[in-house]
Amino acid sequence: MYKFSSKLKSLSIALMVIGILGVGYGFFSAPKTVEEVKKEMSHDSHGSHHGGESKAHLEKEALAKIDNHGHEADASHGDADAHAEHVLHQKQNRPWSALYVSVLFFALISLGVLVFYALQHVSQAGWSIVLLRVMEGITAYLPVGTVLVFVVLVLSSMHANHLFAWMNGDLINPDSPDFDKLTFAKKGYLNVPFFLARAVIYIVGWNLYRHLSRKRSIAMDTANSLDIYKRNFKRSAGFLVFFLVSESMMSWDWIMSIDHHWFSTLFAWYVFASFLVSAVTTIALVTVYLKSKGYLENVNDSHIHDLAKFMFGFSVFWTYLWFSQFLLIWYSDIPEEVTYYVTRFSEYKVPFLGMVAMNFIFPVLLLINSDYKRIPWLVVMGGIVILAGHYVDFYIMIMPGTVGGSWSIGIPEISAILLMLGLFIYIVFTALTKAPLLAKGNPFLKESEQFHY
Amino acid sequence: MASHYEAPIREPLIIGDKSYHDITKDVAAPVEGKANKQWWIVFIISMAAFLWGAGCMLYTIGTGIGTWGLNKTVGWAWDITNFVWWVGIGHAGTLISAVLLLFRQKWRMAINRSAEAMTIFAVVQAGLFPIIHMGRPWMGYWVLPIPNQFGSLWTNFNSPLLWDVFAISTYLSVSLVFWWTGLLPDFAMLRDRAVRPFQKKIYGLLSFGWSGRAKDWQRFEEVSLVLAGLATPLVLSVHTIVSMDFATSVIPGWHTTIFPPYFVAGAVFSGFAMVQTLLIIMRKVCNLEAYITLQHIELMNIIIMVTGSIVGCAYITELFVAWYSGVEYEQYAFLNRATGPYAWAYWMMMTCNVFSPQFMWSKKLRTSIIFSFGISIVVNVGMWFERFVIIVTSLHRDYLPSSWTMFSPSFVDIGIYVGTIGFFFVLFLLYARTFPVIAQAEVKSILKSSGENYKKLRDGNHE
Numbered sequence: 001m002y003k004f005s006s007k008l009k010s011l012s013i014a015l016m017v018i019g020i021l022g023v024g025y026g027f028f029s030a031p032k033t034v035e036e037v038k039k040e041m042s043h044d045s046h047g048s049h050h051g052g053e054s055k056a057h058l059e060k061e062a063l064a065k066i067d068n069h070g071h072e073a074d075a076s077h078g079d080a081d082a083h084a085e086h087v088l089h090q091k092q093n094r095p096w097s098a099l100y101v102s103v104l105f106f107a108l109i110s111l112g113v114l115v116f117y118a119l120q121h122v123s124q125a126g127w128s129i130v131l132l133r134v135m136e137g138i139t140a141y142l143p144v145g146t147v148l149v150f151v152v153l154v155l156s157s158m159h160a161n162h163l164f165a166w167m168n169g170d171l172i173n174p175d176s177p178d179f180d181k182l183t184f185a186k187k188g189y190l191n192v193p194f195f196l197a198r199a200v201i202y203i204v205g206w207n208l209y210r211h212l213s214r215k216r217s218i219a220m221d222t223a224n225s226l227d228i229y230k231r232n233f234k235r236s237a238g239f240l241v242f243f244l245v246s247e248s249m250m251s252w253d254w255i256m257s258i259d260h261h262w263f264s265t266l267f268a269w270y271v272f273a274s275f276l277v278s279a280v281t282t283i284a285l286v287t288v289y290l291k292s293k294g295y296l297e298n299v300n301d302s303h304i305h306d307l308a309k310f311m312f313g314f315s316v317f318w319t320y321l322w323f324s325q326f327l328l329i330w331y332s333d334i335p336e337e338v339t340y341y342v343t344r345f346s347e348y349k350v351p352f353l354g355m356v357a358m359n360f361i362f363p364v365l366l367l368i369n370s371d372y373k374r375i376p377w378l379v380v381m382g383g384i385v386i387l388a389g390h391y392v393d394f395y396i397m398i399m400p401g402t403v404g405g406s407w408s409i410g411i412p413e414i415s416a417i418l419l420m421l422g423l424f425i426y427i428v429f430t431a432l433t434k435a436p437l438l439a440k441g442n443p444f445l446k447e448s449e450q451f452h453y
Numbered sequence: 454m455a456s457h458y459e460a461p462i463r464e465p466l467i468i469g470d471k472s473y474h475d476i477t478k479d480v481a482a483p484v485e486g487k488a489n490k491q492w493w494i495v496f497i498i499s500m501a502a503f504l505w506g507a508g509c510m511l512y513t514i515g516t517g518i519g520t521w522g523l524n525k526t527v528g529w530a531w532d533i534t535n536f537v538w539w540v541g542i543g544h545a546g547t548l549i550s551a552v553l554l555l556f557r558q559k560w561r562m563a564i565n566r567s568a569e570a571m572t573i574f575a576v577v578q579a580g581l582f583p584i585i586h587m588g589r590p591w592m593g594y595w596v597l598p599i600p601n602q603f604g605s606l607w608t609n610f611n612s613p614l615l616w617d618v619f620a621i622s623t624y625l626s627v628s629l630v631f632w633w634t635g636l637l638p639d640f641a642m643l644r645d646r647a648v649r650p651f652q653k654k655i656y657g658l659l660s661f662g663w664s665g666r667a668k669d670w671q672r673f674e675e676v677s678l679v680l681a682g683l684a685t686p687l688v689l690s691v692h693t694i695v696s697m698d699f700a701t702s703v704i705p706g707w708h709t710t711i712f713p714p715y716f717v718a719g720a721v722f723s724g725f726a727m728v729q730t731l732l733i734i735m736r737k738v739c740n741l742e743a744y745i746t747l748q749h750i751e752l753m754n755i756i757i758m759v760t761g762s763i764v765g766c767a768y769i770t771e772l773f774v775a776w777y778s779g780v781e782y783e784q785y786a787f788l789n790r791a792t793g794p795y796a797w798a799y800w801m802m803m804t805c806n807v808f809s810p811q812f813m814w815s816k817k818l819r820t821s822i823i824f825s826f827g828i829s830i831v832v833n834v835g836m837w838f839e840r841f842v843i844i845v846t847s848l849h850r851d852y853l854p855s856s857w858t859m860f861s862p863s864f865v866d867i868g869i870y871v872g873t874i875g876f877f878f879v880l881f882l883l884y885a886r887t888f889p890v891i892a893q894a895e896v897k898s899i900l901k902s903s904g905e906n907y908k909k910l911r912d913g914n915h916e
Contacts, residue, residue, distance in 0.1 A: 123556075126460060185779045226462070244766050252777070263778045265711035265770050313555075320689060324713040331701040332708050336780065443462040450458055 002295050002432045008425065015422025022415020026095035029411075034081070037088045089162050090406040096161040097402040100152050102416035104254065105278070105394045106424050107145030108271075112279025113138040114210055115243055121213075121236035127306055129448035130298040132439045133432070134287050136217060138279075139210050140431030141424050146203040149254070153199055157192045163402050166190045166260040182261055190257055198253055202246040209239040220441035229443060247272055255394075258401035262340045264329070270321040271397070277314035277359075278390040281383040283307060286428065288376045295437055301374040302453040308373035311386060312363060318390075319360040343400045348407065351392045358389030391417065458902070461912040465905035466560055468743045473897050476744075480639070480893040481646055483739045488886055491738075499878035506872005509865045510585050518588055522862040527848045531866040532586035533698070534840040535873065538723070539579035540621070540695055541716070541836060544688055545724025546572025547628055550635070551684035554677065559903055560752055562895040563744040566639075567735060568728045569632040570888065574880040575727070576625045578873040583617065585869070613697040620694040627687055631680045634673070637663040638894035692720045699843065706786035706847030709774070715767035722760035722806070723836035729753050729829035731881065733822060735890065744891055747820055754819040757832060761810025764839075768807060782852060790846045794859060798842050805835020 031037050117135040120128045156163045170176040171183040183190070213232060220228045248268035256267050264270075284307040290296050291304075329337045344352050366382045367373055399407050439445070467476075488496075513520055523530055546568040553561035584590050596618050598608050608615055640660035647653040663669065696716035699707040729750065736745040775787040790799040809831045813819040850857045884890075901907045 124463075182779045186777060189777060241762065244762065248766060248770060252773075263774050265709045265767075265774045266714070267710075268770065269711070269714055316686065320686075320693075321714065324693065325710045328697070328700050328708070328710045328712075332703050334703060334708065336778070444460045447458065447460045 002290065002429075002437055004429045004433050005293070008429060012422045012425040012429070015418045016426070017422075019415045019417075019419025019422055022411050023095065023099060023419055026098060026412025026415060030095055031088055031091050034084045034088050037091060038080075038084050041084065041087065086404075087406060090403045093162050093402045094406060095412045096152075096156075096163055097399055098412040098416045100163060100402075101391070101394050101398050101413070102420040103145070103148045103152055104398075105275075105391055106141065106420045107149050108275035108394075109278050109282050110139050110141040110145050110424075111206060112275040113283060114142060114206065115240070115276065116279055116283065117213070118209070118236040118239050118243070121233055122240060124233075124444065126444045126447035127303065127451045127453075129439060129442045129445045130296065130451075131283065131287060131303060131307075132217065132442070133435060133437045134290065134296070135283055136214050136435070136439075137428050137432035138282060138286060139214075141427045142210050143207050144423065144427055146207065150196075150199055150203055153196065153254070157196060164257060164260070165401070166257060167192060186260065190260060195253060195257075198249060202250050205239075205242050205246055209235065209242075213239075217439055218435055221436065221439065223441050226443060229441070255397050258398055259340060262337065264325055264337065264340075266321060266325045266328075270318075270325055273314065273318040273321050274390050274393050277311065277318050278387055280307060280310045280314055281386045284311060284379055285383045285387075288380055290432070290437070292376065298438060298449045300452070302451055304376060304379060305370070305373045305453055308367050308379050308382070311379075311382065312367040312373070315359055315363040315367075315386060318393075319356070322356070322359075340400075343404070344396060347405050348396055348400060351409075352396055355389050355392040355396060358385050359393065362389075459908070461908070463903070464748050465908050466563065466744075466746065466748065466903040467896065467900055468746055468905050470906045471743060471900065471904055473900065476893050476897055476900065477642060477646070479741065479743065480889050480891045480896075481643060483885065484643060484887060484889060485646070492882065492886070496879065496882050499875045499882060502871050502875025503879050504872075504875075506869050506875055509868035509872060510581070513585060513865055513869070514590055518586070520863060520865045522860060522866050524858055524860065526856050526858040527845060527860040529586075529848065530841075530845050530860050531862050531870060532582050534837065534844055535870050536579050536582035536586075537695055537716075537840045537844075538837050539575045539582075539873065539877075540692065541720035541723045541840075542727045542833070543572040543575035543579060543624075543628075543724065544692055544717070544720035545728050546570070546575075547624075547631075547684050547688040548721050548724065549728065550631060551681040551688065554681040555685060559899045560749055562899060563741075563746075563891055564728065564732060564749060564753075565895070566632075566635065566888070566892045567732060567885075567890050568724075569628060569635070570881065570884045570890075571728060571731060572628050572724075573625065573632060574877050574884070575724075576621065576628065577880070578877050580621055580625065581873060583614075583621070613694060613701050616694045617698065620691045624687060624691045627680070627684055631677075631684055634676055634680070635892055635895075636888070637661055637673075638665060639889040639892060641665065642893060643889060689717050692717045699847075704847050704851055705780070705782035706790070706843065706851075709771060711767050711770055715764065718760050718763040718767065719806075719836060719839060722757060722764055722810075723833055725753050725757050725760070726829040726832035726836070729757070729825060730833070733826045733829070735885065739885065739890060741891060744896060747822070750822060750825050751820050754813045754825055754828070757828070758810045758813035758819070761806060761813075761832070765807040768803070785850070786847055789850050790842060793846065793850065795842065795846045795849075798838050799846065802835050802838035802842050805831045806839060809835070 031040065113135050117132065117139065119125075120132065120135075152163075155161065157167060159167065162168070165171070166183050166186070168178070170178040171180040172187050173179060174184070212235065216228050216232045216235075220232075251268035251271040255271060256263065284304065287296065287299060287307065288304065291299050326341065329341055362385050363382050366378060372378045395409075395413075442448075471479075521531070523532075546565075549561050549568040550565040553565075584593050587593055596608060596615060598610075637660055640656050641663035644653060644656035644660050647656055693713040693716065696712035700709060700712035702708055732745050732753075733750065736742050772787055775783045778784070790796070809828055812824070812828065818824050845860050849860055
């Protein structure tokens with residue numbers, strides 16, 4: 001049995017405390033009124049907040065038709081007041097977005113682990129049985145993580161923030177000056193009750209599978225027959241079908257609808273690739289940690305090698321999807337779509353291109369060597385870069401639509417990461433103490449114990 | 454050794470009481486024997502189809518593209534449909550030999566040789582279309598960036614059609630090398646068994662002096678792994694590039710970002726269906742039922758089911774996003790597919806690709822050989838229609854209603870397609886008579902872990 005070391009426990013609690021304080025500070029320091037924003041803006045030299053005249057101009061041009069907040073740029077609004085109000089909304093969104101990115105990122109990591117876990121069952125993998133309990137431990141975060149996401153979604157629906165611009169009732173009110181035809185056309189799908197109902201269905205579906213598969217896994221430890229194993233196999237296949245559909249819709253709902261004028265058919269699979277590679281990386285990191293503490297005696301360097309291969313492979317896969325989406329939109333340069341990348345390229349250039357280095361170039365160069373894939377510290381190093389890179393990926397997906405040019409990575413963002421990381425560590429490692437780290441009763445256990453590549 | 458251990462729950466991959474020698478004999482039998490009457494009948498039919506198709510091609514080149522059913526609006530139809538269809542079919546071979554190798558799937562060993570052969574013959578068919586659909590195919594070499602007397606006039610590297618040239622030619626050469634490397638030990642086996650001097654000479658040449666030393670095997674394995682690692686991204690990128698012929702455009706129904714992975718999924722889907730069609734016949738006529746077992750057929754059906762579901766998910770995504778986008782051209786493109794003059798093709802595609810693979814959820818159906826054979830044909834019909842629907846329905850009605858038109862193929866369009874099917878079978882039939890259709894060296898490597906007799910011997914003790 002694993003024992004949660006008091007050092008790690010204190011660390012996770014410390015992270016949560018620091019995180020909460022920082023998140024609180026983020027909300028406290030966000031401007032409350034337009035006046036505050038104006039004062040702040042006058043401190044900055046003319047227009048520098050948007051990176052100079054040319055960039056502001058570019059942005060205006062690109063967003064002339066499709067504005068982040070959904071309303072068509074109105075001539076009468078085009079003065080300093082409107083701009084200040086716009087910036088106020090962005091700045092008020094910042095602590096919320098910072099929190100949302102982190103909450104979503106960690107929840108999707110544990111969802112990704114659950115998918116990987118289900119894949120191990122349906123593919124009858126023989127190598128990964130000794131890692132199943134590690135994966136189960138990580139998915140223990142799923143109920144907490146998804147409920148936290150849901151809380152943010154509910155708060156957004158109650159207009160506590162402006163993360164989802166389409167939730168603004170004025171956009172679909174034909175009598176309002178802010179009326180937006182496009183948003184109105186989408187209201188059959190983008191409306192709060194349906195949006196929240198869908199979220200409930202995804203969250204319940206995922207957690208149900210996680211709960212039952214964990215129960216069956218524990219029951220299998222003492223079972224004499226293969227009945228439970230077979231049931232697990234079937235349920236995992238069912239879950240994967242549910243996941244394929246729910247993940248697509250989840251990506252449209254929770255991420256794509258932030259830029260609700262924009263659309264891309266590839267988007268859902270791209271999001272999936274991003275959190276799947278992060279999930280495998282997390283499995284590798286937790287495994288290496290537990291192994292270093294002497295808990296996973298059956299895990300050898302071949303298991304680490306396999307995990308590192310998946311980190312490598314899925315990193316390439318993510319890049320493939322990232323590039324496909326980018327190239328196709330860049331190539332045909334259709335105004336409705338290209339605004340998405342125009343804002344990202346003009347306002348988020350460093351993180352936007354930096355993430356490609358972190359998510360592709362670095363892991364690919366590091367993990368192509370088969371000896372390196374067996375060296376724990378190299379895998380950990382690659383893993384940390386991959387995780388940071390995919391945090392940036394989620395950041396880039398969410399921030400431009402919520403805070404626009406007013407972004408930065410400061411106290412609110414880092415605190416939100418620390419808070420969720422502390423919570424993640426606390427829940428995952430607590431869950432690991434609940435059951436033996438070796439799942440007995442799986443018919444492939446012996447293959448996994450003897451696994452050598 | 455750990456590598457010989459296998460969980461008792463895994464079903465045997467080699468049926469019966471086989472020894473290494475039995476495997477050799479079984480694999481060599483079709484090559485060493487004589488062709489029977491049925492082989493000659495099928496061969497002659499395929500040859501006739503091929504010759505007819507070749508005649509149509511020559512007629513096209515001699516007379517002009519106007520002999521086809523194309524018009525000013527629909528400039529691509531059967532030519533590119535068939536091209537994409539054949540390339541798609543070719544993808545399963547690389548998937549089986551490369552991706553399944555990376556995932557250490559032992560069951561691939563009995564089917565990889567034929568799947569790769571199928572890849573190569575399918576890519577050859579595909580490769581015909583980019584040339585014959587040119588208005589001036591004799592200028593075809595202009596697509597290559599070679600220094601010349603026109604002040605070194607070069608190609609424009611921005612066109613996906615040029616990327617196609619690189620993708621297809623690289624794909625064909627890498628697949629060929631991958632296939633041939635795997636063949637070396639098997640050709641050596643045929644060389645060593647040959648009794649007639651002519652055969653001995655031929656297989657001696659083909660096997661490159663393979664003598665099976667430890668060092669050779671070690672390098673052989675490493676080369677296979679490296680090639681598998683290279684072929685996997687290649688297989689994804691080739692069909693991705695093919696998909697970009699459409700997706701980079703601004704045509705509603707073509708311009709969509711999901712095309713790259715969705716075309717790849719569709720390619721795997723149709724490719725596996727073709728492998729299924731061929732192997733179900735081959736295991737019977739070549740007496741290879743002990744190696745290509747019901748389990749192989751079932752596993753291929755499962756892959757067909759999974760990729761079919763992915764394709765289905767992509768169809769629904771496209772439909773949803775077309776509505777969600779609020780772009781009326783996009784919405785109309787999909788409305789036109791479902792209710793326009795080619796609705797029959799659309800619903801044919803939907804039925805074949807989305808509904809039919811779902812039958813495979815039933816264990817009874819996916820372990821039925823007759824049913825699997827039927828579905829594998831249905832899937833390939835569906836995938837032909839998928840490409841046809843994407844290409845023609847998006848072209849025949851797009852931005853300007855004054856340019857709306859219809860398309861119907863001429864006999865030359867059809868003749869060329871039939872000709873490539875004939876050519877494919879000519880090549881495949883010749884292959885099946887002269888090549889070792891099962892990678893015997895690989896199958897021997899799993900005999901002791903996955904052979905029925907050895908499994909019984911091992912697991913019998915403690916059960």
